[in-house]
Amino acid sequence: xxxxSKAPPGSTAHLDLDTPESxxxxxxxHGPAPPQDEKTYxxxxxxxxxxxxxxPSTHGVLRVILRLDGExxxxxxxxxxxxxxxxxxxxxxxxxxxFNPYVDRMDYVAAIxxxxxxxxxxxxxxxxQAPPRAxxxxxxxxxxxxxxxxxxxxxxxxxxxxxxxxxxxTFRDREEILKIxxxxxxxxxxxxAFRIGGCQYETYDGFEQDVIKFLKFVRPKIDEYxxxxxxxxxxxxxxxxxxxxxxxxxxxxxxxxxxLRASGVQWDLRKAxxxxxxxxxxxxxxxxxxxxxxxxxxxxxxxxRQSLRIIEQAVGAIPEGPIMGKVPxxxxxxxxxxxxxxxxxKGELGYFIVSDGSTQPWRVRVRPPSxxxxxxxxxxxxxxxxxxxxxxxxxxxxxxxxxxx
Amino acid sequence: xxxEKNDRLNPHPEKPGEAQRTGEDAPTLEQWTGATSSPxxxxxxxxxxxxxxxxxxxxxxxxxxxxxETPKPAAHAPSKPAGPASQPWEDELVARLRARFGSGVRExxxxxxxxxxxxxxxxxxxxxxxIHDEExxxxxxxxxxxxxxERESPFEVVWILYSFAKNQRIRxxxxxxEAEAAPSVVSLWATANWLERxxxxxxxxxxDGHPDLRRILLPDGWQGHPLRKDYGIIQQDQxxxxxxxxIESGQ
Numbered sequence: 001x002x003x004x005s006k007a008p009p010g011s012t013a014h015l016d017l018d019t020p021e022s023x024x025x026x027x028x029x030h031g032p033a034p035p036q037d038e039k040t041y042x043x044x045x046x047x048x049x050x051x052x053x054x055x056p057s058t059h060g061v062l063r064v065i066l067r068l069d070g071e072x073x074x075x076x077x078x079x080x081x082x083x084x085x086x087x088x089x090x091x092x093x094x095x096x097x098x099f100n101p102y103v104d105r106m107d108y109v110a111a112i113x114x115x116x117x118x119x120x121x122x123x124x125x126x127x128x129q130a131p132p133r134a135x136x137x138x139x140x141x142x143x144x145x146x147x148x149x150x151x152x153x154x155x156x157x158x159x160x161x162x163x164x165x166x167x168x169x170t171f172r173d174r175e176e177i178l179k180i181x182x183x184x185x186x187x188x189x190x191x192x193a194f195r196i197g198g199c200q201y202e203t204y205d206g207f208e209q210d211v212i213k214f215l216k217f218v219r220p221k222i223d224e225y226x227x228x229x230x231x232x233x234x235x236x237x238x239x240x241x242x243x244x245x246x247x248x249x250x251x252x253x254x255x256x257x258x259x260l261r262a263s264g265v266q267w268d269l270r271k272a273x274x275x276x277x278x279x280x281x282x283x284x285x286x287x288x289x290x291x292x293x294x295x296x297x298x299x300x301x302x303x304x305r306q307s308l309r310i311i312e313q314a315v316g317a318i319p320e321g322p323i324m325g326k327v328p329x330x331x332x333x334x335x336x337x338x339x340x341x342x343x344x345x346k347g348e349l350g351y352f353i354v355s356d357g358s359t360q361p362w363r364v365r366v367r368p369p370s371x372x373x374x375x376x377x378x379x380x381x382x383x384x385x386x387x388x389x390x391x392x393x394x395x396x397x398x399x400x401x402x403x404x405x
Numbered sequence: 406x407x408x409e410k411n412d413r414l415n416p417h418p419e420k421p422g423e424a425q426r427t428g429e430d431a432p433t434l435e436q437w438t439g440a441t442s443s444p445x446x447x448x449x450x451x452x453x454x455x456x457x458x459x460x461x462x463x464x465x466x467x468x469x470x471x472x473x474e475t476p477k478p479a480a481h482a483p484s485k486p487a488g489p490a491s492q493p494w495e496d497e498l499v500a501r502l503r504a505r506f507g508s509g510v511r512e513x514x515x516x517x518x519x520x521x522x523x524x525x526x527x528x529x530x531x532x533x534x535x536i537h538d539e540e541x542x543x544x545x546x547x548x549x550x551x552x553x554x555e556r557e558s559p560f561e562v563v564w565i566l567y568s569f570a571k572n573q574r575i576r577x578x579x580x581x582x583e584a585e586a587a588p589s590v591v592s593l594w595a596t597a598n599w600l601e602r603x604x605x606x607x608x609x610x611x612x613d614g615h616p617d618l619r620r621i622l623l624p625d626g627w628q629g630h631p632l633r634k635d636y637g638i639i640q641q642d643q644x645x646x647x648x649x650x651x652i653e654s655g656q
Contacts, residue, residue: 020625021625022625022626080621080622081621081622081623081624084622084623086631088607088632089631089632089636090638093638124517125517127489127517249595251543251569252543252594252596253595253596254544254545254546254594254596255596265569267569273572273574336491336516336517337516338516338517339519339546339565339574339576341546350546350565352549352565363551363552365547365563367546367547367549367565371603372596372599372600375596375598375599404622405622
């Protein structure tokens with residue numbers, strides 16, 4: 001690149017990450033403003049590149065402004081909020097029961113986990129417990145949902161990097177999970193399967209058989225994904241050593257879920273602070289070593305297998321009994337506040353609910369794992385190549401519905 | 406709409422007549438009909454007057470409006486289920502904080518098994534730094550806020566912290582007025598950056614020492630902070646919508 005002391009007309013070189021949005025807008029509409037001093041022109045080798053919000057590899061409406069030196073990323077800035085629907089404000093204007101379906105629309109590929117977290121948080125506030133049968137059903141569905149979420153992640157992530165085949169494989173297998181959801185509660189994506197105090201529906205005839213059949217079906221499929229990718233030269237080259245996040249950085253950035261575990265921190269809320277019926281099942285928490293994109297892939301594949309293990313133990317042992325606990329028809333939790341979090345497929349999903357004793361919550365705060373994890377993107381891609389940004393956005397596994405809420 | 410809004414601004418309305426209807430203490434059919442708690446005197450001779458039990462046709466509903474009133478006292482006797490009371494929280498961490506800051510630690514309690522601290526706003530940063538540096542709370546789970554418009558310091562900022570070593574979660578709270586700024590903890594936990602920006606965006610609470618305090622979810626030019634209680638559910642920045650979207654209203 002030639003060393004330009006002054007930016008030529010039409011160049012965006014004088015815009016950088018510190019440029020206020022208003023100036024960028026002015027520039028886009030009216031062209032460059034006359035320079036006020038020499039400092040206005042930064043290093044002529046720097047280029048500001050806008051990525052998204054309409055870009056297939058950003059997994060939704062995420063806009064990233066990249067500051068580049070050639071192919072090298074000097075810094076990034078995420079612009080989010082395109083899907084902001086004010087979920088927390090809506091919660092304050094709905095009763096506890098009425099808000100339940102809204103949580104499905106946050107992380108819409110893991111709606112079951114959202115509902116589980118919300119219902120358990122309100123149950124804690126009401127001081128009631130879901131009966132054991134409901135808890136087993138919840139665990140089975142939540143783990144099936146974790147499988148579905150990880151499968152969707154794997155297919156799209158591999159597609160971003162250039163491997164098209166896994167997308168068809170994972171969507172084919174995820175379909176079987178959605179069929180079970182549909183048979184159980186009538187919906188495939190935004191399931192609204194749970195109620196505060198238990199489950200809405202009893203399992204249908206043949207539920208257990210369907211789940212067992214699915215386990216048998218999917219076990220060899222996970223090996224198939226691994227055959228396609230784990231030792232694939234291109235896959236390894238594109239992911240190993242890319243987007244490295246050390247354990248200390250991961251904790252500092254509050255990153256949770258598979259991203260944290262791939263950095264070598266063996267922490268899973270299902271083990272650390274067991275909820276639902278997780279204390280009764282035997283499973284391991286897979287961890288990575290290097291905290292790179294490859295390790296995050298390995299950790300999620302291992303989690304698929306652990307989820308199968310949990311479902312296998314749970315489905316044969318669903319206790320008999322009621323599926324709804326004793327909850328009042330009109331819920332008025334006593335004045336107080338509670339924070340409850342669960343291990344969603346993407347990390348720690350927390351609900352902080354403040355009750356003023358009325359039928360509507362005074363405040364509902366959702367602690368979204370995608371939002372917090374996305375913040376570490378800048379740390380992970382500094383110094384990497386542009387193509388790696390795509391890989392790293394994919395590996396964090398964000399859902400913009402949850403980032404923006 | 407206006408009444409409802411007022412209601413929401415008053416968080417603890419004492420409505421004496423309003424009984425807590427729960428699954429457990431819902432009045433039974435007998436109570437509703439006054440069969441058991443009827444104040445009517447028993448007629449002499451133990452024989453009911455013919456009018457009291459006229460044996461109407463079986464399909465007739467036994468609920469009469471005036472009889473509905475009678476069981477009310479019985480129904481709301483066990484009124485609101487007084488939730489589990491907040492217990493005092495005594496711990497080495499609390500003791501150390503009390504030794505350092507004295508009465509700056511306003512309250513240390515435990516509700517539903519979850520520990521929380523209420524701090525004086527002036528010592529919030531020092532306490533959080535101490536909790537981070539010396540007490541191994543290396544993971545900041547969340548920063549959020551709650552708006553209580555009727556209070557003197559209406560904005561309660563909540564920091565949720567977790568310690569991997571102790572497997573313990575605590576909540577630290579401090580209240581601020583409109584004019585005061587909360588301390589930024591970005592220097593302690595990098596994750597606070599976006600979380601504080603979101604609190605600023607939604608509540609308008611400023612964080613002193615934040616490197617880049619801008620809106621994050623709403624557009625930069627937006628007026629108002631939607632999670633405040635005086636911001637209506639369908640309210641929006643009309644001017645912003647008109648200028649930027651070219652439409653009259655987003656509704």
